[in-house]
Amino acid sequence: KAGVTQTPRYLIKTRGQQVTLSCSPISGHRSVSWYQQTPGQGLQFLFEYFSETQRNKGNFPGRFSGRQFSNSRSEMNVSTLELGDSALYLCASSLVSGAGDTGELFFGEGSRLTVL
């Protein structure tokens, strides 16, 4: 069974550019969440999608956005990149069967973004 797949694995951008990261969840998983990991801040929650709807959002500026498609694949976009956006962006999926069922999180390998 394939795990969570994230593309691209590495990318380098310059300030002011925008970037789109992709995440394919484990087959059958309808919940996809995104996290930013930096040495100083640790793992910070960005947002979570379930059945194409954003259910929860972390404390990040509006430059960070995401979406989920009908096949549960998800993308996140960061516009007007800043140096501080350099981080490992992690996607996780879970099998959520109903209300109150949080499900076990499974992570991808991440997308390492460097902003110059």
Next chain:
Amino acid sequence: KQEVTQIPAALSVPEGENLVLNCSFTDSAIYNLQWFRQDPGKGLTSLLLIQSSQREQTSGRLNASLDKSSGRSTLYIAASQPGDSATYLCAVFVTTDSWGKFQFGAGTQVVVTP
């Protein structure tokens, strides 16, 4: 606001010794708690998930306990091996105004020396 703390931030043990990793959280109203390991530059690998109604969970050499009343979870790794060297993170699921999210600790970096 839920705070998740992992102490110590780092530890080194000789091979064969048992590992004890701690995770503390401030709000006992959690749905579940999950332990992960992370190797340098990699994603997180799920180790154990403990539902809020459970007291412990076991998988091979790993055992995790959960005490909601005291806001603590402990991950035990028996007979440590050099391959256990990694950063171990715990995460608790907390409710928010809209459903909920996982709140992560900063992790404990473990080095097992041969």
